[in-house]
Amino acid sequence: MTNLKKMLAGALCLCMAGSMLTACGSDSDSSSKKSGGDAATSDNGGSADLSGKDSKKVYNIYCWNDEFKSRFEKYYWDQRDQDLWDGVEVNWVINANEGNVYQTKLDEALKTQTTDDMKIDMFLVEADYALKYCNSDATMNIADIGLTDDDTANMYQYTKDVMTASDGSVKGVSWQATPGLFMYNAKYARDVLGTDDPAEVQEYVKDWDAFKETAQKMKDAGIYMVSGFDDTYRCFSNTVSSPWVDADGKITVDPQIKAWVDQTKEYTDAGYNNKTSLWDDDWKAGQKIDGKVFGYFFSTWGIPFTLLPNTLDTAVDDGGKEEVGNGGYGEWRATEGPQSYFWGGTWLCGCATSDNVEITKDIMLKMTCDTATMKAITEGEQDYTNNKAAIQELIDGGYTNPFLGGQDHLALLTEAADKIDLSNKLSAYDQGCNEKFQAAMKDYFLGNTASYDDALAAFKTEITNLYGNLTMD
Known part of the structure; x- marks a missing residue:
């Protein structure tokens, strides 16, 4: 109980400090x-x-x-x-x-x-x-x-x-x-899959085909497989075969990035996600134990900075004092998921x-x-x-x-970390490319843009305005 109180107190401090806006930790003024x-x-x-x-x-x-x-x-x-x-x-x-x-x-x-x-x-x-x-x-x-x-x-x-x-x-x-795993709601796993055991749940998400089949099971039960458009992005963007920008300053959309677009469009149209965007209030709400979202792809920072504080129940008592309940503490699990990433x-x-x-x-x-x-x-x-x-x-x-729930997720992370290969896959412009591409595709997922090509054209305009020295076909 002492450890739980410490974790809850720490999480409340994180909540008071503000939600995490970047991959690692909460942004702060100077x-x-x-x-x-x-x-x-x-x-x-x-x-x-x-x-x-x-x-x-x-x-x-x-x-x-x-x-x-x-x-x-x-x-x-x-x-x-x-x-x-x-x-x-x-x-x-x-x-x-x-x-x-x-x-x-x-x-x-x-x-x-x-x-x-x-x-x-x-x-x-x-x-x-x-x-x-x-x-x-x-x-x-x-x-x-x-x-x-x-x-x-x-x-x-x-x-x-x-x-x-x-x-x-x-x-x-x-x-x-920062190797990544698939963090899932153990309650929904038991209700829909009949088990919350990480090794058994892994069979339901072991590759993208199995992942989609499980997404349909979750939908039939009134649960979203993932929260929104961006949740699977790093599984694809950090497993590319070539960088966003080559030595000649040319921008290229890797097949893995296009695969994310195709999958997310399919999931959106099929109702497998809740059409949220990373860090928004609806995205966070899905992390409650009754949030109707099965799982999230997170690296290790996802637990202390994001899942833990977003899972907690907060309320104000009659005296105006904020109280924190344990919410879904102990009701999340981790498994490898369909592919390794960081x-x-x-x-x-x-x-x-x-x-x-x-x-x-x-x-x-x-x-x-x-x-x-x-x-x-x-x-x-x-x-x-x-x-x-x-x-x-x-x-x-x-x-x-x-x-x-007492799981040793370090062993899973060790396996994932050993598989990460970044040789010749990074460029100096990755932050801008990732952010502008995700933003441009959102209208396509929502049906506000007629086609992928239209969304890609919008990305080209935005990214070449941001980086005037780059070109894109």
């Missing part, structure tokens, strides 16, 4: 608080007044939410190298990802690195735009920072591939891996103009390479950490997840 020791304060996406300070005495970190900040404060600060940090202030500059604000602010700051006390020391990136920074002079090779092959030996290869520049150098590291992830990059490289090395070693720290983060935050040894120790130790 802010800064003490990280165990001295810290500067940022305002409205800028930096604190640090004029006159020695550049080496200010460690600037640029990011888009407080996910890494919270882990930095909880798992790094107390074990930091005290000598390196003697008198050094941490300045967190946080700008929301939404509307490309984070990248815009970061790019502006990277152009003005001549001001000593404002020099960026570390910044964070996501897979959808990682190559933009990998293939620039803004990032340092982790080997030059001081990380060795032995240091990163326990990391999943795909997490290195995401940050591999065209010259073969690795430009960033992550504390997390979704999200956050990488730490050392800025090339930093004069605090030794601190960057200390952070990277402790926060992404240390097995004990990685194990603690998985236990404390439900992150699937980017360390095979840490994950295996947890599995061998009988790890269970109470939100998933």
